[in-house]
Amino acid sequence: MSTGTLSRQEPTIVEYDVRTDEMLVNMGPQHPSTHGVLRLVLRTDGEVISEVTPHLGYLHRCAEKIGENVTPIQFIPYTDRMDYLAGMNMNLAYSLAVEKLCGMKIPEKAQVIRVIIAELNRIASHLVGMGAYGLDLGTFSPFLYAFREREMILDLFEEVCGARLTYSYITIGGVHDDLPPGWIERCQKFLDYFKPRIPEYHTLLTTNHIFVQRTANVGVLSKETALSYGCTGPVLRGSLDRRKGDPAWDLRKIEPYCGYETYDFRAVIPPFDDWDVGNRPWEPPPGTVIGDAWHRFMVRMLEVVESIKIIEQALKRYPNAQGAHRIEPPKHLPAGEAYQETEAPRGQMGFYIVGRPTKDAVPLRVRARSSCFCNLSVANEICRGCLIADIPAIVGSLDFVMGEVDR
Amino acid sequence: MSPAEIIATLEKKFGDRIKAKRLDVPDAYVVIEPGDLLEVCRFLRDEPGLRFEILNCITGVDYLEPDPKKAPKAGFEPHLEVVYHLSSFTYPGQRFCLKLMLPRWKDNQPGQLPEVPSVASLWRTADWHEREVYDLCGIYFTGHPDLRRILLADDWEGHPLRKDYEFPLEYHGIRGR
Numbered sequence: 066m067s068t069g070t071l072s073r074q075e076p077t078i079v080e081y082d083v084r085t086d087e088m089l090v091n092m093g094p095q096h097p098s099t100h101g102v103l104r105l106v107l108r109t110d111g112e113v114i115s116e117v118t119p120h121l122g123y124l125h126r127c128a129e130k131i132g133e134n135v136t137p138i139q140f141i142p143y144t145d146r147m148d149y150l151a152g153m154n155m156n157l158a159y160s161l162a163v164e165k166l167c168g169m170k171i172p173e174k175a176q177v178i179r180v181i182i183a184e185l186n187r188i189a190s191h192l193v194g195m196g197a198y199g200l201d202l203g204t205f206s207p208f209l210y211a212f213r214e215r216e217m218i219l220d221l222f223e224e225v226c227g228a229r230l231t232y233s234y235i236t237i238g239g240v241h242d243d244l245p246p247g248w249i250e251r252c253q254k255f256l257d258y259f260k261p262r263i264p265e266y267h268t269l270l271t272t273n274h275i276f277v278q279r280t281a282n283v284g285v286l287s288k289e290t291a292l293s294y295g296c297t298g299p300v301l302r303g304s305l306d307r308r309k310g311d312p313a314w315d316l317r318k319i320e321p322y323c324g325y326e327t328y329d330f331r332a333v334i335p336p337f338d339d340w341d342v343g344n345r346p347w348e349p350p351p352g353t354v355i356g357d358a359w360h361r362f363m364v365r366m367l368e369v370v371e372s373i374k375i376i377e378q379a380l381k382r383y384p385n386a387q388g389a390h391r392i393e394p395p396k397h398l399p400a401g402e403a404y405q406e407t408e409a410p411r412g413q414m415g416f417y418i419v420g421r422p423t424k425d426a427v428p429l430r431v432r433a434r435s436s437c438f439c440n441l442s443v444a445n446e447i448c449r450g451c452l453i454a455d456i457p458a459i460v461g462s463l464d465f466v467m468g469e470v471d472r
Numbered sequence: 473m474s475p476a477e478i479i480a481t482l483e484k485k486f487g488d489r490i491k492a493k494r495l496d497v498p499d500a501y502v503v504i505e506p507g508d509l510l511e512v513c514r515f516l517r518d519e520p521g522l523r524f525e526i527l528n529c530i531t532g533v534d535y536l537e538p539d540p541k542k543a544p545k546a547g548f549e550p551h552l553e554v555v556y557h558l559s560s561f562t563y564p565g566q567r568f569c570l571k572l573m574l575p576r577w578k579d580n581q582p583g584q585l586p587e588v589p590s591v592a593s594l595w596r597t598a599d600w601h602e603r604e605v606y607d608l609c610g611i612y613f614t615g616h617p618d619l620r621r622i623l624l625a626d627d628w629e630g631h632p633l634r635k636d637y638e639f640p641l642e643y644h645g646i647r648g649r
Binding site (some may be wrong): 158320 | 492497498527539545547548555561564600621632633
């Protein structure tokens with residue numbers, strides 16, 4: 066059976082024919098493939114899903130209320146705990162929003178460090194995404210390979226800030242400390258070690274027959290649906306098509322911040338025919354269609370390659386970068402409001418901050434626009450009509466972190 | 473289009489139904505009446521040249537100083553704002569912001585949630601975002617397909633992002649403080 070015909074009409078799949086009474090099946094909140102505490106209530110007819118209702122809030126801490134009671138610098142550690150797999154990117158998003166409100170201009174050196182750190186964290190985050198997705202689909206080895214490399218990134222982070230998960234390193238006005246001596250060389254050494262490992266992942270997962278069978282043509286998300294639901298990041302990019310003239314929808318390209326416009330890299334959107342994936346000649350596996358789980362996975366894999374390119378350019382700039390690693394932020398927030406979005410690994414992470422008219426140190430309102438929150442809301446749309454066994458494949462391909470959904 | 477041109481387009485179409493505008497802030501915005509919301513949003517989404525296909529975020533902001541001593545100097549009258557952040561897919565980089573001003577309680581009756589028409593029929597993003605704003609800020613969205621709490625438990629009382637929210641002392645036997 067070829068994967069190309071795997072669809073609802075496939076007569077050889079008996080599960081589509083056997084219908085029973087409608088049944089409600091509870092999945093979670095402790096199911097291993099729900100990436101945190103998410104509860105899905107499935108309405109099923111035989112093996113076929115007719116409705117998925119996500120129930121959120123198990124990790125809700127009302128971070129927005131906390132944000133109204135602490136100063137922006139005090140709030141930075143709380144942003145770490147939103148998307149805890151990409152703490153640096155969360156710090157960066159919040160810092161940029163506050164800096165936009167205060168009208169601060171960040172020195173070049175701080176910008177370069179921010180880019181290096183944010184892209185390293187993007188790699189670490191996508192490695193977990195890739196490894197955990199393998200786990201969802203029942204293969205254990207990619208997870209171990211991914212964590213072997215992620216461990217080295219965490220060691221690099223530990224050197225700059227002392228923490229391995231909740232960093233609070235990027236802060237308002239720049240970064241907390243300058244890079245330690247010799248760090249640039251160690252980072253470059255890691256990249257040199259890491260680059261030849263990427264073809265290994267492609268052998269393990271991307272072109273693996275079982276993996277392709279599980280993900281090709283599963284959970285197909287159209288561009289229109291993705292836009293309407295506010296999906297961003299790899300979930301949206303996996304549904305775009307370069308041949309149809311879709312823009313390379315990556316905030317680092319279309320609304321650059323931190324000087325991303327000066328770096329040479331590409332935003333990853335399908336088809337992937339001209340991307341070097343390490344083992345050419347190479348074609349997309351048969352049966353995959355744009356917008357399916359396989360394409361969302363592949364966008365993440367290729368973003369890792371682009372992030373390496375950005376880091377290497379930034380490492381070369383660092384020794385000559387001008388200015389300090391941090392400037393002092395103003396003691397009091399100005400009145401007014403600012404909304405800033407950044408391209409975090411899982412999509413567009415936005416912060417909206419309102420300063421008090423009395424120019425207090427504490428903001429009137431902090432709002433976190435979570436990318437995973439929007440990406441998860443599309444689950445019901447794309448799970449409808451699939452089999453129960455496909456749920457881990459679809460939900461895993463959305464790659465959300467419940468800490469960010471619930472905030 | 474620049475923010476100034478977007479506002480000019482809106483003023484040309486809706487005239488004095490645009491209640492206020494600000495251009496000298498980081499994110500330019502206009503203020504409209506809740507009754508005009510659906511019409512303005514549909515125009516912003518479908519008009520060639522605007523095409524705001526993406527609703528990034530809906531935020532409820534409670535302007536209230538709960539401390540009566542500080543209230544006269546707070547710099548604002550007590551009210552609620554609902555803020556819509558939009559961006560365009562057809563014209564990458566084009567952003568805009570809409571605002572609604574509401575009384576804190578409908579008809580000044582504490583406990584009666586103010587009402588806003590739902591935009592879930594225009595952008596599906598609004599479905600969950602409006603549920604969140606309802607849950608945390610206490611704003612009722614009329615015409616929403618399934619308006620129930622999303623982050624808090626179904627039997628939770630009050631709306632935590634209201635400035636006068638009182639933290640519960642206990643919840644099902646769990647001590648609050």
